[in-house]
Amino acid sequence: MTASQSHLTKIVPAAEKLRLPLTRDQLMLLMAAINQFFLGVDIYLAHSISGDIKSNEWIPIIFGISAAIILLLAGLLAFRNRPLATILANLVFLGSIIVGVVGIIFHLSRTSLLSAPVSEPGTAVYVLTWAPPLLGPAFFILVGVLGISAAWIEEPVNSGRLRLLGNRHVQMPYSKTRAYYFIVGVFILGTLISSVLDHARIELENPYVWIPIGAGLFGVIAAFMMGIIEEPSTEDVAAYAAAMVLLILVGLIGFVLHLNTNLVPRGTIVVERFLRGSPLLAPLLFANVGLLGLLVLLDPREKFD
The missing domain is CATH 1.20.58 (Methane Monooxygenase Hydroxylase; Chain G, domain 1)
Incomplete structure (x- = not known):
């Protein structure tokens, strides 16, 4: 793929002339913000089943909705001060990863999966099915990784070379496009499971x-x-x-x-x-x-x- 060609043009040649108001990375960041919001809402609905949301269960709810708002504000800020907006967005995405990891630990602590007797066939499957979902918090991690990937500019395009603050660069093993495909694959796998x-x-x-x-x-x-x-x-x-x-x-x-x-x-x-x-x-x-x-x-x- 050349720097001027998207994969979309291979199946829709007319897309070469397509000009959207937002770039691909900006759309990815917008999707990350939307995902944060709905993660907060979904967790609120899931935790409402018990009728009593515990104090620690409010953390992902408040974080998800707050993160969405902050990311939208960072998007607006980027038009005037992109470096500051990038730092702000990355802090949110790092926080998302932390919330996801802590959430998985909390969910694990509420299951008996790790101590399930191996002599009882099907016990692990039963626990995975009915215990607090381990993949729920994991989506915070995935959104965080997606957001961090989208926040840094790749130059030149499709090189995997990301421009950091202070005109520094880091070389990634894959181009951003290929990295996105892998991230989407993990997203789909998590959704499937x-x-x-x-x-x-x-x-x-x-x-x-x-x-x-x-x-x-x-x-x-x-x-x-x-x-x-x-x-x-x-x-x-x-x-x-x-x-x-x-x-x-x-x-x-x-x-x-x-x-x-x-x-x-x-x-x-x-x-x-x-x-x-x-x-x-x-x-x-x-x-x-x-x-x-x-x-x-x-x-x-x-x-x-």
């Missing part, structure tokens, strides 16, 4: 739950292959784009299905059903990672001629 564990509570009896599993596997393979291949072909890009679009469709359809499941006859809304029933935001994770994946296809340049 989370979906499997959620649906395992009904023992995967409904045949429809296998659709997101299949779509997720397709997406994981496509994303990692795009990261591995140094110069993907038109067919590679087309397959990857199809996988991302499929994930978006699966997410939107899943959202509607979960919504209908939680509604009582005549479409009446009962809040308790939304808290304890099918998780409303969970299917949108597929749409979220699909959209992230499509953004990677955009032109990586910061400025256009």
Whole structure:
């Protein structure tokens, strides 16, 4: 891929003339802010099931919503003082990683997974299915990594050479585009595992739950292959784009299905059903990672001629 060519132009040549108001990295940072907000909301809904949110459980809720606001403000600040905005954003993303790590530790401490007797087959699977989700806090880590990757300018484009503060540089093992593909792949993998564990509570009896599993596997393979291949072909890009679009469709359809499941006859809304029933935001994770994946296809340049 040349510096002036996005992978999107391989399947949509007209995209060469596409000029969006925000660059690819700016869109990634915007997605990171949106993800922080919805992580806070989703955790609030999940912790509300007990009816009593403990003090330490408020940490990811407050952090997620606050991080989203700070990142949006940093985005506005970047138009006048990009170095300061970059520092502010990176502090938020480092905080996100810390919140994620601490959250995983808290969730582990509330399970008996590590002490489960190996002589009891299925115990570990049972604990993973019904215990506090380990992957929930992990998404804070993924968003943090995504944000840090997007915050630093790559120059020249597709070189993997990131410009730091004070005109210093660091050479990464992959170009930013390939790194994005790997990050998207991990995002999809986390979403897939989370979906499997959620649906395992009904023992995967409904045949429809296998659709997101299949779509997720397709997406994981496509994303990692795009990261591995140094110069993907038109067919590679087309397959990857199809996988991302499929994930978006699966997410939107899943959202509607979960919504209908939680509604009582005549479409009446009962809040308790939304808290304890099918998780409303969970299917949108597929749409979220699909959209992230499509953004990677955009032109990586910061400025256009």
